[in-house]
Amino acid sequence: MNATPQKFLECIAEAENGVLTEKPNEVVTGFAGTKLTGLIQRLVAAIGGDYLEVGVFQGSSLLNTAYSNPDIKCYGIDNFDFFDPKSENKNMVIDRAKQLDISNYEIIDKDFEIGLKEFDGKIGTYFIDGPHDYRSQLMCLAYGVSILEDGGCMVVDDANYPHVRQATADFLHMYPEYKLVFEAYTNCHPHNMTPDQISSARDGWWDGVHLIVHDPEDLFEGITPAIPHNSRFVRDHHVQIVSHAPVATEAAMLMASLSKPWRLPKSIVRYMRARRALTSEIKGKFLTCNTDSSSLSKNTATIK
Numbered sequence: 001m002n003a004t005p006q007k008f009l010e011c012i013a014e015a016e017n018g019v020l021t022e023k024p025n026e027v028v029t030g031f032a033g034t035k036l037t038g039l040i041q042r043l044v045a046a047i048g049g050d051y052l053e054v055g056v057f058q059g060s061s062l063l064n065t066a067y068s069n070p071d072i073k074c075y076g077i078d079n080f081d082f083f084d085p086k087s088e089n090k091n092m093v094i095d096r097a098k099q100l101d102i103s104n105y106e107i108i109d110k111d112f113e114i115g116l117k118e119f120d121g122k123i124g125t126y127f128i129d130g131p132h133d134y135r136s137q138l139m140c141l142a143y144g145v146s147i148l149e150d151g152g153c154m155v156v157d158d159a160n161y162p163h164v165r166q167a168t169a170d171f172l173h174m175y176p177e178y179k180l181v182f183e184a185y186t187n188c189h190p191h192n193m194t195p196d197q198i199s200s201a202r203d204g205w206w207d208g209v210h211l212i213v214h215d216p217e218d219l220f221e222g223i224t225p226a227i228p229h230n231s232r233f234v235r236d237h238h239v240q241i242v243s244h245a246p247v248a249t250e251a252a253m254l255m256a257s258l259s260k261p262w263r264l265p266k267s268i269v270r271y272m273r274a275r276r277a278l279t280s281e282i283k284g285k286f287l288t289c290n291t292d293s294s295s296l297s298k299n300t301a302t303i304k
Contacts, residue, residue, distance in 0.1 A: 003047045003151065005219045011046055012182050012211065015039035018203070020068045027096045030060025031190075032157075033206035037061055040127055040155055041068040043211075049124025049149050050075065054112045054140055055157075057083060059093035061127060066097075066105040075123075077108045077115035077130075112136070116143035124149050129157035134233070137167035141212075145175060152214050154178075159208035160185050162228035168210050169227045179222030182211035241291070243284035247274040 003011075018034040019025065020041045037060070044051045044065055051069070056062050056078035066074040080090050090107065097105060108115045112130045116139075126148055128140045137156070144154050158164055172178060184205040190198050201207070213220060239248050250271040257267040284290030 003043070003153075005213075005215075007046050008043075008153070008181060008211075008213055011039060011042040014042055019064060020045075024060075024064045024067045024100055027099050028058065028060045028063050030058045031206060032060045032064075033202055033204045033209075035184075035204050036155075036157065036206055036209050037064050039209070039211070040065055040125065043153055043155070044069045044072055044074075044125045047124040047149075047152060048072075049152060050121060051125045051127070052119070052123045052147070053077070053127035053129060054116070055127075055129035055131075056080075056089070056093060056107060057129075058089050059096055061129065062093065062105060063097055063100060063102055065127075066102045067100055070102075070104055072104060074105045075108060075119075075121075076105065077110060077112050077119075079109055079111050081111075082131075113139060113143075116140070116147070119147055121147065122149050123147055124152045126152065126154045127157070128154060132158050132161055132164055134163040134167050134236075137164050138171060141167060141171040142174075148214055150214060150216065154210075154212040156210035156212065157207065159183060159210045159225070160189060161208070162232065164208075165210075165225040166227045166233070168212065169225050172212070172222065172224070177214060177216045177218075178212050179215040179220040180210055180225060181213050181215075181220050181222065182209070183223055183225055184209050238288075241284070242288050243286060243290060244275070244278070245284065245290075246278060246282050247271065250274040 015035045015038040017038065019038045040061060041064060045068070051065055051072055051074040053062055053075070054077045056076035062074055062076040066072070080087070083089070090109065093107065108119070110118070126144050128137070130136060130140060141154065148154065156164065156168060159168065168180060172180060185208040186201050186205060189207055190201050193201060210225065239245055244251065254267045254271045257263040
């Protein structure tokens, strides 16, 4: 890879100036801050090698990166299962790429784990903006180890979330040859911002970012991200084993609405819809301590 430690720091500093060119933003939309997009564009140019992202949505980061780096192949993994109620996002990305005359990109229309497992190339820059639950974050980081070129980097979006920061911290403990060299946050998620704060976040780092660099020569003094108290993750076990675990999100939102009664009707409707959608295959048989192990068998490995 072409980037020295100093070059990484230069990319970070120059990202404060925003994107390299405004042209794609005349066409594309999405959830990204201009500093974050500008950082990715500069990293791809500085490092070389192919670019891969998990989580395409409507193509903002993918097309901005491909447009500003026309000689770099840019891959985007997304099965478009989320934030796409009309199933139009994939075609939207394709149409926008045509408008911008971008041909150096490829959409891998698969679940992120399948897409990463089957990806047989090497990349210089890897952008993680897929599912943000703890396990998905950690798996995205772990899959990156086998596909990232020596000296490459990973950019993690939505680092404001405590479980995203925890995944980064745990990954760094497991893979000490990787270093967190930059972190930036906003004071809350854009969903909870005022209009002025949202405008500032769009011009900045949106919902937080981590930049992780492969540093086998130990050239960086890495950063340790702030992480939540581990009781949050201990409690997760008790959620997973109850019979209605698949509707835990709707149940939690319903409980939260008790303090804001005007939200109760909508929360009740969402909860009841989710509960009615439960099937025997995904609903636990018992009230709690469900193990889903009744069909499992004893196995012993064989010697090759």
